[in-house]
Every structure is written in C-alpha cells, then in structure tokens.
Amino acid sequence: MASKLMDLVYWRNMRWTGVVFTGLVMCLASLFQLSAITVLSHVCLGIMCITATLRLYYKLLEVLRWNPGVHPFQSYLDYDSSLTDKETVMLVEEVVLLVAFAVTEIKRLLFIENVIDSIKFLLLLYLLTYVGIATNGLTLIIAAVIAIFSLPLLYKKQQVRIRKVVRALRAFVKKIRNLFDSLYEMVRPSSAPASKPAPPAAPAIKQKPKSK
Numbered sequence: 001m002a003s004k005l006m007d008l009v010y011w012r013n014m015r016w017t018g019v020v021f022t023g024l025v026m027c028l029a030s031l032f033q034l035s036a037i038t039v040l041s042h043v044c045l046g047i048m049c050i051t052a053t054l055r056l057y058y059k060l061l062e063v064l065r066w067n068p069g070v071h072p073f074q075s076y077l078d079y080d081s082s083l084t085d086k087e088t089v090m091l092v093e094e095v096v097l098l099v100a101f102a103v104t105e106i107k108r109l110l111f112i113e114n115v116i117d118s119i120k121f122l123l124l125l126y127l128l129t130y131v132g133i134a135t136n137g138l139t140l141i142i143a144a145v146i147a148i149f150s151l152p153l154l155y156k157k158q159q160v161r162i163r164k165v166v167r168a169l170r171a172f173v174k175k176i177r178n179l180f181d182s183l184y185e186m187v188r189p190s191s192a193p194a195s196k197p198a199p200p201a202a203p204a205i206k207q208k209p210k211s212k
Helices: 002-009 014-030 036-063 074-078 085-110 115-134 137-157 159-187
Strands: none
Touching: 002 014, 002 137, 014 036, 014 137, 085 115, 137 159
16 A cells, blocks of 8 residues: 555656546545535546446447456455454554544643643644634645645655755754854853852961970
C-alpha cells in the first residue's frame, strides 16, 4: 500500500495518477454545491455504469463464443482485502495509541502543564480563527490534496535549487539570531562584582606569664 501511494504521489504512472487526482479534486469541488451523500451516490452510479457495461459486453462475447467466459474484473474479485487477527489487533492498537496520545497532548496544553507550549497552542488557535474567517475546511482539504500531488514531484525535480534556498534561509536566520544575541548581551546590565573576602585576622600573640 505504501509503495502504491508513493507511485501515485510521484506520478510514476501518469494515467492512473491523473485519474485519481482529477477524481479527488472534482469530488471535493462538488461538495461546495452538493451534499456528501449526493456526491457519493453519483460517484458509485458512474462506476457501476462503467462496470455493468463492460460486464454485459463480456457476457455478449461469451454468448457468441468469442470469449472463453473470463470475468473482466476477476483480478479485483480475487484480491484478498480481509485482515488477519494479528493485523486487526495491530491496527486497533495503533488507533488506540494515537487517540490516547492526542488526548494526553490536548489535556497537557489546555491545563497549562508547560507555559511556553500552552502559549504556542494559544497563538495557533488564534491564527486558526482568522483562517476560518478567510476560508473553510473544504478549501483547505482541496489545497492539501493539490499540495500532496505537486510538492513531492516539485522537490524531486528541483531538489538542488530547493536545498540551496533552504541553506540560504538557514544562514539568514542564524545571522538574525546572532544579531539579537549580541544586542541582548550589549543591553543586559552587567552583574555587580563580587565583594572580595576580608583578609584573615592575624593570630593573637600569647604573652608568657611573668615569673615572681
């Protein structure tokens, strides 16, 4: 499954990736005007129109004895998509671990376990309010799909240039950070010099008693 996803993302099969990418974008864009149930129903109807036409065509060839009776979608029917007991347990464990991790992190951020992390989370939520005003979740999903199908291929094609730009940006950020550090060192008040310890007192000279 992972290798098939990588093939889709990197456009190794242009025809199949084009069909998947176009279908995803068109389905998501249809949700602006239609409900999800309507879009899903129309997609399934379109698929069944294609599969039923091909099935009837192969059945006609079989009746005319031009086809040995091969099902056109036999490979898809023979594909075993069931999960074993071990795979099911592993999948459930991964889902439970992800949910538990998400709940723990949200609880830690909401109840201010770490002040810096909670402030970052607060700023993120504040920025998301502006994002919600400017756009909606469906637009973000479409943008994410376009980015998934375009950015990896762009990075693969322009890898050298992108690395040069990233190195230049890192050097610029490092210079800015060093500049602020130097300004902070100049502005920061110097600590008072520590008082010198008092010299040890001279030992008292014992006087001998006078003899009578």
